[in-house]
Amino acid sequence: MQITSFNPRTGHEVTSASETSSSDLVSTCARAAQAAATLRDTSPAERRGWLNALADVLDKDRANLVAVADDETALGPARLDSELSKTIAQTRFYGDVAAEGSYLSLAVDDATDTTPAMVRMCQPIGTVAVFGASNFPFVLGALGHDTAAAIAAGCPVIAKAHRAHLGLSLRLAELAGSAMNDAGAPDGVFDIVFGHDAGVELVRAPQVAAVAFTGSQSGGLALWTIANERPIPIPVYAEMGTINPVIVTPHGAAAMDEVARGFVATFTSSAGQYCTKPGLLLAPEGSEALDRVLAAFRAAAPSPVMLTASIARSVHTGLAEMQAAGATLIEESTYADIGYGAPAAVLEVSLSDIAPGSRLLEECFGAVAVVCTYRTVEEVCAALRTLQASLVAAIFTGADTSDPDVAAVVDVLEGKVGRVVFNGWTTGAPHGWAQNHGGPWPATSNASGTSIGAAALDRFVRPIAFQSAADQWLPRAAQPGNPWNVTRRVNGILHRATT
């Protein structure tokens, strides 16, 4: 079977690819398993070399990659060029994180009179299946955060190409294969498969040890269910779309005009296709939040083009569902009547309509957002407690630090999100040692994991202890003299890698 990607601006075909057959999938998995055995014995520094080589070719092929991606996503060259730059930087970053070695959690307890010598360290979990996002073809795509983090941790990756960017996926796979091979990586360290059925078979494949997914709740939970039905279930790290509330405190409402403009600019940017899109603005009564959002919305005059025909349809469906759930449509933008145009929209709800189970608490993918006013901070905190968990929330506070309402709001948010942004917007999640891009169920299927930031590697390793092992039987990382120069703990004391 052939699958096809389309130009969202015109609806015309861009690229066709064959769905991966079952027999091809089997050999792809076998090749990855062989690579996994090799990777287990490579040092993080070696793998950093592969990732740096990959980053180099991504940079060299920049103009072509951006053009191909723009054809299939309509996200625009400027945004895509910037996204590719981030991808290049993050690819290098995960190599550096691996080389530092904390992800190994290497601990050495010498023998005592009553206890044996013990060495504990993490080993790569095995082949990782990566299901990239539609909305970030580079940063969270086939060669995005999940792939770089998995390879950095010593795991081969089989990516399932998103059907919206087949041409880009083919090009990325071609670049990745040759660049990493040239840098010394074994065959099978990265591969790509095409088609829905191949994706499902991938999650069921005995060689696959973990799944990383970025996308919709329905897609993520479907993979999670399949993975749990395996004879040997495997972890699924699904990062899913959420509503990502924004709370303006009474003090913060002094800057309501600026907040309203930022809100509109953020929720309409890239046609609102962010898993971190701020989908719900909670502002105090009297702040004229709705009027100011409406003014900004009209000034911005968004005209969204969605990534795919089905996403464009889902905007209409989502708008209808939100209205059926009690939201009032305040304004809808015009949009192109060719390709995958869809409206941007502002809706209003009353706080009392926000009840557990309501459609209003779920993401509406696209440039659609809801404005809601509250009377008291107690009231808004109570409402926040009923929200399903989100990846991120923002709070806008007074300019000084005496805002009396921040503590109560943050206290609630801490239990509801993976990241709290102060006086800023939720989109954009730069990689770093301190980033967390995750959150309680159903923001993710595994709240202990993050898909962005140094801790992303932790998802793809498994601890093992060696008791009373002679030095030469220990994994290389754990041998005396610290041959890989990694951070480790000796008799309870942490020693960092020397730089």
Next chain:
Amino acid sequence: MQITSFNPRTGHEVTSASETSSSDLVSTCARAAQAAATLRDTSPAERRGWLNALADVLDKDRANLVAVADDETALGPARLDSELSKTIAQTRFYGDVAAEGSYLSLAVDDATDTTPAMVRMCQPIGTVAVFGASNFPFVLGALGHDTAAAIAAGCPVIAKAHRAHLGLSLRLAELAGSAMNDAGAPDGVFDIVFGHDAGVELVRAPQVAAVAFTGSQSGGLALWTIANERPIPIPVYAEMGTINPVIVTPHGAAAMDEVARGFVATFTSSAGQYCTKPGLLLAPEGSEALDRVLAAFRAAAPSPVMLTASIARSVHTGLAEMQAAGATLIEESTYADIGYGAPAAVLEVSLSDIAPGSRLLEECFGAVAVVCTYRTVEEVCAALRTLQASLVAAIFTGADTSDPDVAAVVDVLEGKVGRVVFNGWTTGAPHGWAQNHGGPWPATSNASGTSIGAAALDRFVRPIAFQSAADQWLPRAAQPGNPWNVTRRVNGILHRATT
């Protein structure tokens, strides 16, 4: 409904307790949720104080605790006294681990020209339900590793009392409550419930955020299923019984006599009631492994008394199943005909009977073990690959370090177990920074966790990031000056707590 514990030596009643009613469970969970909110703001050092107070009272009540435990388990005063000592030490250890602060994974990235300031740290996950083991009333019981690790990490615990040690559970709960309260802990930091139904309701309770379990595969997987069926699934850390293979290399067979005696002493100790019991001995042909095991078995003359009537019955069932699956019963010990006596036994299988799905690959709880000989190391490695995963494996090698077969065996074992023991026995898993007591599915339901050792805390926390937060809005641990004096990473560089 009343439930009752019995004296395994006589079958006589020891203690009766009322099953926890649904309404009592609801209030227990509500009290824990309140404690959880308080605990989130306590420092690890404060919680260490509570755990040290708990350790102190366990030590003070030692004679009584050992007597009560012996009445209900028949494990013997010497073993129980030693187990209690370990429990006291581990309770203090987890407090120290918490105070060191690495479990917080605190990372601070200062703002740059292009990225916002970010702080990431772990917060306690909330109330933890602990299902303790039958076979370790102290070390892995109501106040065992899971409970101490959870409290150290800032999580209240609701333990489900094991029905085999109701009297002990009541006493432990009484001691824990008063000791920790006196030391400043809030009400609800530890509570205990009774009865099967209460256990199931506990896993379903909305306030419960994680489950820790030690016991059988069937029990652990049942809880895992219930937890995954919740509207908001929660992580289950089930540590389950496995076969724990022992491999004697051709070089190692030079000491076959000593290995055989150690094997028998280990698998019959405490009536074989260890999740780390070595259940399968793989020795080279010509090592006279079976003869030597048999001689040691006859010399030891074990007469096991099992923890419960149902465990005693399951020994008989297990023996029958193993024989039906192709094992030959070589010798069965005599046993007491009052109380919960059951046979110890040695069985033999041929390597060709070890095939995926066979009953021979699963634990037979009790003083029952299987001996198997192999011709080549390749052959035994192939067999090991078909085993289901175990908590631990042992390898007996030659006395010098030139044994040529170790690398191949360890290579296979690394993918199959959570701990590899060299020239020693699998039972006993001392706490420490480098311990790992876990393993791939179905040894545990979550291979990234350990129920023993410093990393045990990691199961009970969840990361969250704070972006562009003014200092005073950060959690106390993350505030400038490092007020809790914890290990943290600043701009990528790890700084350990000062001692």
